[in-house]
Amino acid sequence: MTENTPHPTAERLPPRDHDDAAVHYDVAANERVSEATVAAVAAAAGRDPLDIEPLYGAIDPEALDELTQPHSPQHSPSLVEFGYCGYDVAVHHGRHVVVSDADT
Numbered sequence: 001m002t003e004n005t006p007h008p009t010a011e012r013l014p015p016r017d018h019d020d021a022a023v024h025y026d027v028a029a030n031e032r033v034s035e036a037t038v039a040a041v042a043a044a045a046g047r048d049p050l051d052i053e054p055l056y057g058a059i060d061p062e063a064l065d066e067l068t069q070p071h072s073p074q075h076s077p078s079l080v081e082f083g084y085c086g087y088d089v090a091v092h093h094g095r096h097v098v099v100s101d102a103d104t
Contacts, residue, residue: 022087025097033068034061036097041085044099058084068094 025040042049055061059082080091090098
């Protein structure tokens with residue numbers, strides 16, 4: 001974890017052969033995926049979550065939360081991907097957010 005990490009479960013990790021992720025973030029049980037996404041991207045950018053652009057410019061936060069809600073394993077998508085603040089964001093099973101540098 002780095003000093004700039006705003007959340008105790010957000011980790012800045014070095015690139016790996018199969019995954020160039022900058023930040024891995026575990027969504028807390030009482031946290032919305034939309035909030036976790038903003039926190040993870042802010043950690044990747046080394047900025048305060050209040051200083052980055054609003055999530056709704058990239059994806060509807062309410063729709064993201066609803067889509068990743070663990071209603072049942074059969075109905076919850078295993079992966080949701082989108083771009084936000086110059087990063088690629090992947091939400092896995094609604095419980096884990098991975099933020100990677102976007103390919104330019």
